[in-house]
Amino acid sequence: MKQCTHTDALPDPEPEALTETCPECLAEDTHPVQLRLCLTCGHVGCCDSSPGRHAARHHRESGHPVARTFEPGEDWRWCFVDHVLV
Incomplete structure (x- = not known):
């Protein structure tokens, strides 16, 4: 099973959302x-x-590897580089 190699480099705490929507x-x-x-x-x-x-375009342009859902009631992360849920 493939693992994400990018979560250890994420800021803690996670950044505040810059906007409420896209x-x-x-x-x-x-x-x-x-x-x-x-x-x-x-x-x-x-x-x-x-x-x-x-979100995928942001990853391609910035190189930022991991995003999380910004939907109420959901709690998961996606690594664009490793193509896995983390």
Whole structure:
């Protein structure tokens, strides 16, 4: 089973969310399906089921490896580099 190699380098405590929703979706006038919080910088982006896939784009542009769900009642993290739940 593949392990994430990036969680040890994450800031503690995790960063505050920079926004309440995906700013790229707002700028593009699209609707995010679900939101993800970058655990390196606090960027909020939409998931891959959203039209813009802005959380994944943020990872590709910034190199920040791990995001967590930003949805109420959910508690999981995703490593974009290792492609695993952490």
